[in-house]
Amino acid sequence: MSDRFPSPFEVETPEGAQGWADLYAYPTLFSEGRREHEEAVFWFQDGVHWPGPLAPWDATLAEYAMASLSQYNSRHLLVPSSNGIELRILNGYVYLSPVPVPDEEVAERIPQFVDRAGHYFANWDDLYAGWMEKVRALIAGLEALDFAPLPAVEDADAVVKSGSGVGSGFRLLSAYRELLELAHLLWQYHFEFLNLGYAAYLDFFGFCKRAWPSIPDLAVATMVAGVEVDLFRPDEELKRLARIAVDAGLAPVLASGSADEVFARLRSDAAGRAWIVEYERSSQPWFNFSTGAGFSHTDRIWIECPDVPLGFIRSYIATLESGGSLDRQVEAICAERERLVAEYSQYLPDEAARTVFLAKLDLARTVFPYVENHNFYVEHWSHAVIWRKMRALGGVLADAGFWTSADDVFYLKRTEVEDALWDYYVSWSSPATAAGPRHWPAIVERRAAILDALRAWTPSPALGSPPEVVTEPFTIMLWGITSDSIAAWLGRSDAEDGVLTGFAASPGIAEGRARVIHSADQMGEVADGEILVAPLTAPSWAPIFGRIAATVTDTGGIMSHAAIVCREYGLPAVTGTGVATSTITTGMLLRVDGARGTVTILG
């Protein structure tokens, strides 16, 4: 038991990971020059988005995301109480530190915040429609990027006689710069609305807690949650494909074999080909869906790994064939949502309170579709395209002998990729021997070994001095960091033995055997009726939510994307326990209470 976490400067480098700091850009590292500040503040590890050590290129998106978040709080909207979030990487893991606004500056920021944020709230629907267009155009821009090997001779018409005056080498370099720009722009867009959405939701949440002090968090969320949500579409598409397969008598064709084998069999007759057309219609865009949080190039994406959606489709076909239904009870969900609103408002003291309640609910419902939907467009769809394009680029350089496989490009920092492309381009132009093939393979190999060593290391959940009390609303909502979770990390919790506490993320009580998995690749190990215990879950795991009893995670708050989806699927969930995967082992008998946020180890 201690009253503080280790200083970032006392954390040792794990065996075999010497030199890890070379994998990341210098501003992301703890450094002697900033030591006084860095030791004085509180850092928590972000396992919600980055459960493992970052590959060097993957750090790009982390940096873009945090810079954009910060910039909106501190420079655009002037959120009165919160500046941005500082990011550091230590032993490959992401640590974040919210930057407070000095007390004396809060008051002067209020009028500007009211003016700026007020404009967004007042024009939300129009601005959100504009956002949707911007993001779709951005994705189209990403899709249009072309990373092809440089030609032996430029095309006579297109390049030479057209008078463009620009060659393929230039275009290749500029395509990479454009990819970086679009990725940064994507994160600018992401935070244009998000914290405003949270702010309106928190205001509603705070009112509910004042009105009904013991109302469960999830009841508040249920009153606001949308019914037709894009984040649920991928799963709806799987169900659609399962229904079509059953109706067309294709169930036996889909029943076994790899996706390649299944698609080969389907192509052999008209009914099968018709199904493939439907499959392709669903996959674009809905299967641009990551099996993880979308922030790692190693997360698998449905559209690229058809075995994943096919596995889910098979289990839906089995449900249909055993007489089950896949229909979402949309009307029932709507009715329940309205029932909660009507019944809780009955317990308000007067008409004035009811008026305020309904106005806040209305605003929360206006902003919430963004909170729910942006995740699909940004972290899933756009990121999927970014990973795909980067892999194409990696493949070009792999073919040129820079490294072995396309994925090796992610062992380079984003600035190093530009150097490698320059090397490739300049050696093509001479032509001459590129330096890369003798430069990069050893680096790639060493970095892969470093990441393996970092993966085997367990990061401290936090660093530095904990705050007296966590009050920063976004930290609580998004990351699930509270005074209680900090106390638990420090071993100051007064929790009973054998009982883990976390966020009551989705209601219901379940008992069953634990299945601990550490990544989406292990999802196949999960058997019906088991309780899934994982560092975090992703929305794309939803198809197994129908057959497991409950889910327990190490990280995440009640507004984490996984929590939103669990509520939608009626799956009891406790998130943000901090220690589930290190305390629970597969086979333990658990009792999960998703309304109280407790996990009891029964034996």
Added chain:
Amino acid sequence: MATTRRLADVGAQDAATVGGKAASLGEMLGAGLPVPPGFVIPASVYAECRLMWGHGPDLEDMVASLRGSGLAEVERACGDVRAMVASIPIPAHIEQAVHSAYSALCSGAGDPRLAVAVRSSSVGEDSAGASFAGEHDTFLWVRGPGEVVDAMRRCWASLYTARAITYRSEMGLGDRGLSMGVVVQAMVVPTSAGVAFTLNPSNGDRSVVAIDSSWGFGEAVVSGETTPDHFLVDKVLDAVTSRTVSDKVHEFRLDDDDRIVRSEVPEDRRTAASLTDAQVVDVARVARAAERHAACPQDVEWAIAPFGAGEPQVVLLQARPETVWSRLPARSLVDESDADPMSSIVSTLIAPLHAQPGDTPEQ
């Protein structure tokens, strides 16, 4: 009017003739709530006995003469009055009627010496204005027709306990024209029991039912003898949202001689929850049904006990209007900043979230 009436046959409209407790129990029973069966001896029976007895004015004068006396003096004189009332002669037709009502209750339960609770039900008690909680006596584990008649007289006598007299005086009520009915009800032997409020007594929140529960008879909870388990049930979700299981040192149990004795709770049950979640929800449902029926927040006593021939279930022992929060003006939820959405959002962002997500509500 009949000398006795079946509990199921009386209701709220009879409060002036049978007393508040009998009226409310009858009302609940009539509404289909799980109230143990019984019968009522209306206040008119006491009046008739007083009339036949002829000591009417003497008692009130004796009480009135005590004003300003010392505590010991009051206690002694009250004891004299109670002794007189407890031996009041009972006309034969009244004795007959009570005997036969008791015997009907016995045959209904299949036990010729059915144990019953004999409860005071004074006219004017259990109104939302004054609870009279515990001011008059209740006699438990009464068996046999003669014993029931004696207990009935002792209920009447409890109009003259020093505490009842003091309470009336504090509430500005007189001692004349006192009127008391008596309820005779089958006893239940609970595995656990306690109280439930159809609002949160710590903050007045009406969206919850608050339940205190302990092992054995509800006396453990009511007397404050043991720290009970505490549960909150959300009325909208119909689910337990908070539970605090306490170390319950003592319980009240029935010994072989029909005596309720205080004993230590065996080690293995002390820190075990005295209600399952399903039972908590059932208790809340019964309390809410009582609230719905009475159309105001209720304070109920309940037990988990075998009822009739069936499995243990929730039994409603008593329901009365909640008197603390119901009398306060509704707390205002809306402040100036709520009128304007932006200033409300600013306050939310500046003022830390006092109730953080995931925190259990304060008790």
